[in-house]
Amino acid sequence: MQLALSTWQEVEEYLQTRSGIIVPIGSVEQHGPNGLIGTDHLTAEFVARGVGDAIGCMVAPTLAYGMSQHHLGFAGSATLRPATLMLVVRDVVQSLAVHGFRRFFFINGHGGNIASVTAAFDELYAMRSLGEADTPVRCRMKLWSDGPRTRALSRELYGDADGHHATCTEVSVAQFYQPQAIKQAQLAPHVAPPSGGFFEGADYRSRFPDGRIGSAPALSSPEHGERLFAAAVQDMTEAYQAFLAY
Amino acid sequence: MQLALSTWQEVEEYLQTRSGIIVPIGSVEQHGPNGLIGTDHLTAEFVARGVGDAIGCMVAPTLAYGMSQHHLGFAGSATLRPATLMLVVRDVVQSLAVHGFRRFFFINGHGGNIASVTAAFDELYAMRSLGEADTPVRCRMKLWSDGPRTRALSRELYGDADGHHATCTEVSVAQFYQPQAIKQAQLAPHVAPPSGGFFEGADYRSRFPDGRIGSAPALSSPEHGERLFAAAVQDMTEAYQAFLAY
Amino acid sequence: MQLALSTWQEVEEYLQTRSGIIVPIGSVEQHGPNGLIGTDHLTAEFVARGVGDAIGCMVAPTLAYGMSQHHLGFAGSATLRPATLMLVVRDVVQSLAVHGFRRFFFINGHGGNIASVTAAFDELYAMRSLGEADTPVRCRMKLWSDGPRTRALSRELYGDADGHHATCTEVSVAQFYQPQAIKQAQLAPHVAPPSGGFFEGADYRSRFPDGRIGSAPALSSPEHGERLFAAAVQDMTEAYQAFLAY
Amino acid sequence: MQLALSTWQEVEEYLQTRSGIIVPIGSVEQHGPNGLIGTDHLTAEFVARGVGDAIGCMVAPTLAYGMSQHHLGFAGSATLRPATLMLVVRDVVQSLAVHGFRRFFFINGHGGNIASVTAAFDELYAMRSLGEADTPVRCRMKLWSDGPRTRALSRELYGDADGHHATCTEVSVAQFYQPQAIKQAQLAPHVAPPSGGFFEGADYRSRFPDGRIGSAPALSSPEHGERLFAAAVQDMTEAYQAFLAY
Amino acid sequence: MQLALSTWQEVEEYLQTRSGIIVPIGSVEQHGPNGLIGTDHLTAEFVARGVGDAIGCMVAPTLAYGMSQHHLGFAGSATLRPATLMLVVRDVVQSLAVHGFRRFFFINGHGGNIASVTAAFDELYAMRSLGEADTPVRCRMKLWSDGPRTRALSRELYGDADGHHATCTEVSVAQFYQPQAIKQAQLAPHVAPPSGGFFEGADYRSRFPDGRIGSAPALSSPEHGERLFAAAVQDMTEAYQAFLAY
Amino acid sequence: MQLALSTWQEVEEYLQTRSGIIVPIGSVEQHGPNGLIGTDHLTAEFVARGVGDAIGCMVAPTLAYGMSQHHLGFAGSATLRPATLMLVVRDVVQSLAVHGFRRFFFINGHGGNIASVTAAFDELYAMRSLGEADTPVRCRMKLWSDGPRTRALSRELYGDADGHHATCTEVSVAQFYQPQAIKQAQLAPHVAPPSGGFFEGADYRSRFPDGRIGSAPALSSPEHGERLFAAAVQDMTEAYQAFLAY
Numbered sequence A, B, C, D, E, F: 001m002q003l004a005l006s007t008w009q010e011v012e013e014y015l016q017t018r019s020g021i022i023v024p025i026g027s028v029e030q031h032g033p034n035g036l037i038g039t040d041h042l043t044a045e046f047v048a049r050g051v052g053d054a055i056g057c058m059v060a061p062t063l064a065y066g067m068s069q070h071h072l073g074f075a076g077s078a079t080l081r082p083a084t085l086m087l088v089v090r091d092v093v094q095s096l097a098v099h100g101f102r103r104f105f106f107i108n109g110h111g112g113n114i115a116s117v118t119a120a121f122d123e124l125y126a127m128r129s130l131g132e133a134d135t136p137v138r139c140r141m142k143l144w145s146d147g148p149r150t151r152a153l154s155r156e157l158y159g160d161a162d163g164h165h166a167t168c169t170e171v172s173v174a175q176f177y178q179p180q181a182i183k184q185a186q187l188a189p190h191v192a193p194p195s196g197g198f199f200e201g202a203d204y205r206s207r208f209p210d211g212r213i214g215s216a217p218a219l220s221s222p223e224h225g226e227r228l229f230a231a232a233v234q235d236m237t238e239a240y241q242a243f244l245a246y
Helices: A008-017 A039-055 A082-099 A111-129 A148-162 A168-177 A201-207 A222-245 B008-017 B039-055 B082-099 B111-129 B148-162 B168-177 B201-207 B222-245 C008-017 C039-055 C082-099 C111-129 C148-162 C168-177 C201-207 C222-245 D008-017 D039-055 D082-099 D111-129 D148-162 D168-177 D201-207 D222-245 E008-017 E039-055 E082-099 E111-129 E148-162 E168-177 E201-207 E222-245 F008-017 F039-055 F082-099 F111-129 F148-162 F168-177 F201-207 F222-245
Strands: A020-025 A103-108 A138-143 B020-025 B103-108 B138-143 C020-025 C103-108 C138-143 D020-025 D103-108 D138-143 E020-025 E103-108 E138-143 F020-025 F103-108 F138-143
Touching (some): A008 A082, A020 A222, A039 A103, A039 A168, A039 A222, A082 A103, A082 A111, A082 B082, A082 E082, A082 E111, A103 A111, A103 A222, A111 E082, A111 E111, A111 E201, A138 A222, B008 B082, B020 B222, B039 B103, B039 B168, B082 B103, B082 B111, B103 B222, B111 C082, B111 C201, B148 B168, B148 B222, B168 B222, B201 C111, C008 C082, C020 C039, C020 C222, C039 C103, C039 C222, C082 C111, C103 C222, C111 C138, C148 C168, C148 C222, D020 D039, D020 D222, D039 D103, D039 D168, D082 D103, D082 F111, D103 D222, D111 F082, D138 D222, D148 D168, D148 D222, E008 E082, E020 E039, E039 E222, E082 E103, E082 E111, E082 F082, E103 E111, E138 E222, E148 E222, E168 E222, F039 F103, F082 F103, F103 F111, F103 F222, F111 F138, F138 F222, F168 F222
Parallel strands (some): A103 A138, B103 B138, C020 C103, C103 C138, D103 D138, E020 E103
16 A cells, blocks of 8 residues: 555545554665666665555655765765755654554665664654653664565575675566666676775775676576565565564 | 666766756645645656656656645645755755756645745755855756646646646646546535635644645546646756756 | 834733734845845835834844845855754744744745745744644745735836846835935846846856846835835735734 | 945945954843843944944844843743854854955844854854865954943943843943833842852743843933943944954 | 873874774663663773773773663663764764874774764765765774674673673673672573564663663673673774774 | 762662762863873863762763864864754753753863853753743853862962963863873973964964963972862862752
C-alpha cells in the first residue's frame, strides 16, 4: 500500500488497526561504469514496495537523496549533508507521528546513510528522553541486502566478487527493476579494496578510479535480480514484522 | 534523460555541452477524497520526465517531500519544515554544481513550496553576494500547471471548478500517470473558498473539511490528464529553454 | 499607538480588549541614484504608524533589515540571510504571543522579504501543526503599496514609469516622510526590465547598473508622497481590519 | 550621516576615505511604570545619531530588538533569542564588510545584549581564526551610558537612585528625545536590588514587581536628558575615535 | 604527550615532524550498580594516554560528554544531542587543523557515539567534497575495547558474561585506573539481552532495570583491568600507526 | 563528590536532599612560554573538586574545551565556536535537569568563555520565558580566580605583574596541581597590555607575540599555587553556597 497512491481517508482507515510504516531511503550517487546513479534509492523503493505488496503495510514515498559526500568526485552524485539528512528524517517521522504512526522501518539501500540516519533516530529519542516530545516513536533501519536469504544468495551467485560498492547484487536488482536502463560497459577486473576506508570525494576517487569497490558487476543480470529481489522482500518482511513485534 | 537511470560517465558526457538540469519537487499531502497523497510529486515528476524526453535534458530524482504543514490535519500528510526544505535544496544544488551544473530549473507541483524554495535560492545567492561561494548557480521554479497552454486548457475544461487545491487539473494528470490508482469518492459540490487563506493544520481542516479548496475533482479524468500533460510538457519545455537563454 | 512609546502597563491595558499588532518590515538596500537606502523600512514604518494613528492599534518597532542579498553589489546595502530573518520573525511573534497578542499583521516595504517571511510564518504554523506549540498565532503580510487605492494612484501618477524597484511611488512617500533627505540626481531614462528576474548581487548590478528596475523616480515628489501615503494608510487599515475579522 | 538617509552613491563616496560605521542596538522591553518599552533602542539611536552629526561618521539603521528574555513577564517586551541575535549581528557585519566597512562600533542601550553580541563578535573572529573568512572585521560595543562624562553626570544627578534598570539616566534621555511620550506614574520608592541577579522572566518579575531595578525614575526630566545626551555624545565620539585609532 | 600539559612551543615543535593526534572520547552515563558514570571517558582517556606514553604521540584533552540519550532514565547520565556532538567534533578538528594537525584518531569508550561522530566526520569531508574547505583532514574512530588483543582477553576472562553495556572489561579497566572508586554492589545475575535494541531513555530502563546489558561486572577486578589496559594500549597503538600509514 | 566517580544509585541518593551541581569549565589554549595549554580547564577542575571535597557537593565532568578563537594563532589551541559551546551548555544542563538537578554553578577558568556561556544561560531562560520549557533551571558562572580571597592573595604575591592572560596566579595553581609538568622558559619582562583588547587570532598574536598579556609567570611557583588554591576553594565554596541560598 503506497502512501503516495492513497487518499487521506484510506490512510485514516489503515491507522485504525496499524501504526507501522516503511520508509525507503537510498542515495543519488555513482555506481561504477555500468551501475545507475539511482541504484540505491531505486532498489530500496523496489524492495519496500515488494514488502508492501506482500503484507499490505504502508510504504512512504522514497527518500531518494542520502549521504553521499564521498562520491562527489564522480559526475551526477548528489549528497545531503549529514545534518540536513537528519532534519529530513526528523520531519518525516514527526509528521507521520501526528496521524498515529509509531513504528518507522527504514529500508535502506546505502551504507553511507547509516551514521546520519542513526544519529537522526538518536535526536528523536533524545527529544523524548529530555522531556520535550510527548509521542513515543520507534525507528529501525535495515539494508535491504543484509538479510539472511539475500546474503546467502549473493554469496552463492558472486562470492567475493560481489564487492562493497556497486555490488553485483544491487546492480542485478536495479536491472530487474529498470530493464530499459541496463548499461553495457567495459569493466576492469575487480580487485580487493584496501581495508582502511576512504575520506572525502577526491580521496575516494583516487582509491577507486571507476567508482566500484571490489565488485565485478559484469556478472549482474536481471535474472539474478529477480531472485535477489524475492529474497530481499522475504528478509525485509520478516525484519519488519519482528520490529513491530518487539 | 533521468539522472537516476544514468551512469556517472553518461553525466560527464552530458556536461561536456550542457549545464542545465530539471529538479521535480512536490509534496506528500492530502488531495481530497479522490486525490492521491502523492499528487504533487507524481505530477511534477511526470511532467519533468516529459520535458526530459522531449528535449533530452537531464532530470534529477524527485524531491517528493515539500512544505505541507497546513495539511497535517489530514492523515498521511507529511511536511518538511521550511528550514529543512531550504537545506535540502541548498545541498542538492551545491552537490550538482560541483560537477558543472549551473542552471537549476525546479518543476514544482505544490504552491506551498514556493516561499521555502525561493528562500532557499536566496540563501544560495546570498552566499555568493557575501563572497562565500565561488560558483555561480542560477535557479528558477515554476508550477507545472502555471504555463499558458495548461492554464488555458484547465479553464476550458473546468472553469472555476478547477479550484485551488486538489484541483481538477492535477487530479486528471495524476489519473493519467497512475491509472491503477484512480479513486472513486462521493464529493460534495465545490464551493468558492474564503479569500483570506489559512494558517496551521487545524485551521485548514476547519475551513476545508474534506481537504479540497474550491475544486470539483469528480470532473477529472485520465483523458483530460493526457491533454493537460501534453500542454504542461510544452509549457515547461518553453520555460526551461527561456531560462537557459536568459 | 507605538509599542516603543508605551509602558508595559499601557500594553497590558490594550491587551484587555485587543490582540492584534502591526509589525513594519523593510530593508536596508540601495534605491537608485536618488532613492534612500532606508526607503523600504522608512515607508513601511510611516504607513504602519499612520494606521496606528488612524485606528489606535498597536505598532511594533520596525524590522529595518530584510532580505536584500541581490542589492549587495551597491554600497550600503545590508541583508539578513533568509534563515536569519526567519528566526527574527519567529522570535518577535513568539515573544509578543506570550503577552496575548495573536494576530500579527506585517506591513512590508520590500518584495524581497516575501519568501523569507512567508517561510517564517510556515515555520510557526508547522510548530503548531506538529503539536509543539500551544499558542495559535496568525500572521499576514502585505506590501503597503499593493492595496487598491495606492495601486490606482500610482498608475494614475506614473503609469509604467513607476517601475519595479526604486519605484516612483516609494521614493515619493519617502520624500514626504523625510523631506530633509530629498536627493537630486541625474537619472537615465527608465527602461523596461527584462522579464526573467535576477540572481545574486553581481548579476543584479550587471542588469540594472544604477540600481533601479524600470522606474523613473525623477517624477517623484513629496506632494505625490502625501497623497500616496494617505491612500496606503487607508488600504492597510482596511486590510488589517479584514485580517482581524477573518 | 545616516545610512538610511543616504544613497548608495553617497556611501560609495564615504568609503573612499573611511571604513568605520556605528550600529545602534537596543531592546524592546519594559522600563517600569513610567519608562518606554523602546527606551533602550531609542536612546542608543539618539546618541548614535548625535555622534554621526558631530563627526560625520556613518550610522546604520538601529537594531531595535535585543536579548530581553528576562523581561517577558511584562506585557510588550520582545526578545530575540541569543542565537538569533548573534546571526543578525553576523549578517549585518558581513554585509557591510562587502562594501569596505571594516570597523563596527555598536552603541548599545541594553546591558542584556552584551553577552550575545560579544559572542557574535567571537563567531565572526572565529571564522577568520579558523581560516574561513578573508575579510578582517573589527567590532566593539559600548553602553552609551558608560562613558566617563555620562557616568559622572548620572552620579551627580541621581546618586544611587539611578539604579540598574529603568535608570533615571535612560528615562531622562528618552524624555528629551521623545517629549511627546513622557509618562506620569505613581512610583514606589526605589530599593536596593538583591545582589544575585535574576533568571527567567517569571523570576525577574517576582523580584522586581514593577519592572525597575533600584531606580527612582520620578527624578528623570527632559532637561536632565539634554545634559546627559550631550555627555553621552561626547563620550561615544571619543570611544569611537579611540576604536578607529586602535 | 598530553596537549593539556604542553606549551604552545612544544606543540609547534611536535608539528615539525608529525601531524597526528589522538582524541579520547567517552560519555557521562550510568554503568550499572557498580560501574562509574565516567567509565567511558575515563577508560578512553586512560588508554589514549597509554598510547601517548608508549609512542610519544600527542593526546588531546578528553571529550568527556557523548551521545547518551538512552541512559537518561538513570540519575547522573548526561547527553549531548547528536547535532551538538557533531559540532563539537567539527570545531575541535578544524581548530587543530589550523596548526597543521591532519590525522585525528578518536579513541572511543562508548558505542553510542559511533553514529554521531561518524556523521561529524562526514560533515567535515562533505565540506571538502563540496569545495568549501581547503585543508584535508582525515579522521578515524575506534572503540578501545575492540582491538584483537583486548577482545581475545575479554573473551578469555569473561566469555558471554562480558555483556554489552557496563561490561566486565570496561569496569575492570576503570577499577585499575581509579582504584579509590571501586564500588561494591549486589548484582543480579546477568541475562542475555533482547536482540532488538532499545529506543529512548524510558524504553531502555524498562528493558534493563539496573542499567547493565547482559554483563556480570561482579567478575571485574583491577588486576584484570591492568591486563586489559595493556592489551588495549597495544591494540590502539597498532591501529593508530596503521591509520597514519594509510 | 565527582559525578564521574559515582554510580547512578549514588546520584539518585544525592538528589534526595540536594539539587545543586558544580560544572568546571575551561579552555584548551596557549598560556605563554611556560604555561600549559590545559591551564584553564585543569585549574577550574582542580578548584571545583576542591569545593566538592570541602562540602560534599556534586562535581560534573570538566568541560575542557571553551571559546578560544583568539588563541588560534598559537599551536595547540582549540576552540569551540560560541554557538557550539552554547549548545554544549544547554545539553548538559537539560540532561542533568531531567534527574532533578536545578542549580548549576559553573566554575570557570577562562574569561573568554563568559560571553558564550552567559548567552547559553540566556537561551535556557528564554525557552522558559517563552513557555517552551517546564523545568526551571538556574545557572551562575564565576571565575575561580575572581573571589575576594584569591584576588587579594594574587595582588599580594604579584601586584600588576599578575597580568591578564597566562597570569602568575593560574600558572601557579596549575604547577601545584600538575607538578610533573612545570615548564622552564626564558620569559621577556611583562609589559602593560594595550587597553583596547584584541580581535581574531592573528591580531592577538601580533599584539602579544609570546602569548602572555601583561604577566610575569616566572614568578609563579607551586607553593604559591597551594595557597592560591586554598583561597580559591574557600571563595568558590562561599559563592556556591550563596547561589544555592539565593
